[in-house]
Amino acid sequence: MSFLDLKYDAFGLNINDSSVKIIKLIKNGKKFSIASYNKSEIKPGIVESGMIKDEKLLTEAIRIACKNVKGRKLKTKYVVASLPEEESFLQVIQMPKMSPDELKSAVVFETENYIPLPIDQVYLDFEVIIPIKNSLDHIDVLVAATSKKVVDSYVSCLKSAGLIPVALEVESQSTLSSLIKNKTSEFPVAVIDMHESTANFIVFCGHSIRFTCSIPVLKDLQPKTKAAENFIIQIKKYIDFYQEHASHEHLFNPSGIKKIILCGEGGLSEGLPKFLTEKLSVQTEFGDPFINFPGAKRRKINPADFLSFTVALGLAAKGINIKCEDIDD
Numbered sequence: 001m002s003f004l005d006l007k008y009d010a011f012g013l014n015i016n017d018s019s020v021k022i023i024k025l026i027k028n029g030k031k032f033s034i035a036s037y038n039k040s041e042i043k044p045g046i047v048e049s050g051m052i053k054d055e056k057l058l059t060e061a062i063r064i065a066c067k068n069v070k071g072r073k074l075k076t077k078y079v080v081a082s083l084p085e086e087e088s089f090l091q092v093i094q095m096p097k098m099s100p101d102e103l104k105s106a107v108v109f110e111t112e113n114y115i116p117l118p119i120d121q122v123y124l125d126f127e128v129i130i131p132i133k134n135s136l137d138h139i140d141v142l143v144a145a146t147s148k149k150v151v152d153s154y155v156s157c158l159k160s161a162g163l164i165p166v167a168l169e170v171e172s173q174s175t176l177s178s179l180i181k182n183k184t185s186e187f188p189v190a191v192i193d194m195h196e197s198t199a200n201f202i203v204f205c206g207h208s209i210r211f212t213c214s215i216p217v218l219k220d221l222q223p224k225t226k227a228a229e230n231f232i233i234q235i236k237k238y239i240d241f242y243q244e245h246a247s248h249e250h251l252f253n254p255s256g257i258k259k260i261i262l263c264g265e266g267g268l269s270e271g272l273p274k275f276l277t278e279k280l281s282v283q284t285e286f287g288d289p290f291i292n293f294p295g296a297k298r299r300k301i302n303p304a305d306f307l308s309f310t311v312a313l314g315l316a317a318k319g320i321n322i323k324c325e326d327i328d329d
Contacts, residue, residue: 008166010078011036012315013062014174015154017047018196019265020065021309023316024074025293032293032317035072039308040065049198050084052153055160062161080167080319081158082311085200088146088170089115089122090212092129095139103128107141115145123151129208132186142208144170167318172202172212174314179261179287180204188257190239191287193310194264201235203242203257211242223275232279239280260284265308289313 011024024036042061046054066074091114095106107126112119122145129140151168158165175193177183184207193200194217203211215234222228243256260282262268268286276284289306293313306313 008078008319009076010080010166010316010319011074011076012174012312012317012319013079013081013158013163014171014309014311014315015047015058015062015082016084016171016195017049018042018044019308020061021312022065022069022074023309023312024069024072024076025313025316025320027320034293036069036074037071037309037312038065038069040068047084050086051150052157055153055157059157059160062157062163066161066163077162077164078166078319079158079163080169080315081154081165082174082315083146083151083154083168083170085171085212086198086214087150088144090170090172090209091115091143092208092210093141093143095141097137097139103139103141107143111143111145114143117145117147121149122147127208129206132184132206140208144173146170169315169318171311172200172209174311174318175200175263176202176204176209177314177317178289178292178310179263181291183207183292187259188242190235190257190260190282192235192260192262192264194262194268196265199231199264201238211238213238222269223271228275232276235276235280239282257282261287263287263289263307263310268307293317 011022014021019042020040022036022038023034025032026035040061043057046057046061052058093110093114095103095110098106108119108124111124115122124143124145126141126143129142131140154168155165172193175191179191180189185205188203188205188210191202191204193202197217199215199217201213201215202209215231217231239257260276260280262273262284273284273286286307287310289310
């Protein structure tokens, strides 16, 4: 009976330097459809590189975006919101095999070696990565940390806007929930999430993120321009870095990056996939933000129009799957 399996009816909210994006999903069995969505631009300077500079104006922008959604009116105040990639730290660490209780304290201790902030100044979360090939002599753990100052400012804005945050997630984690089919890949895939001034470069393999970084980009990135050539140089550098330093013990067949997926809202010209494929010798394509949400396609929404909603879609999917008992007060 439903009251024995209570879940939050939450929507996804992605906040970045230039916009607020909302997605509310409905789930019927294994099928999804989009009930509500919106993209609302925010004035420059309200959020800069993920840092909230004006909480009052951002709060108002969130209120307006929620009020003016397309589709069904939002009837829930529960929200799953994004945390900025620029102010977060994601790292895969290897730990000896141990019990869950031992791992919880050991991860906190080990994480201090990887993040640039004192451990008491961050909110920390982690998940054990289930290997594709279960023959490891250790445990792979994905650790996510964001400074308390940043998280508290986002929570403050959400609450001031009349919302109740039930979960927060770093942008790259939500992006991959939208773009990687069943969130599983037997070979490394690079995702480039384009924004107005930066691009998040993310490598995914197995069941988890393996590497992330931010690359500066210019607006209106066009093939065969100096800006595009510089962008290629940066991507090559990080591809080489990943392939030289990554541990491939989680793979059936150790290999380099075999595919690049593009998403986001900045610099996505039609010729960019072909240009990157030629320059990098890696198959590059636009992502399908509905690859894990097949029901949404029945609404006759063009996936290309939703490439900037990949984070919001991932957040929305998490929102309808969070059980009340999963929330740790």
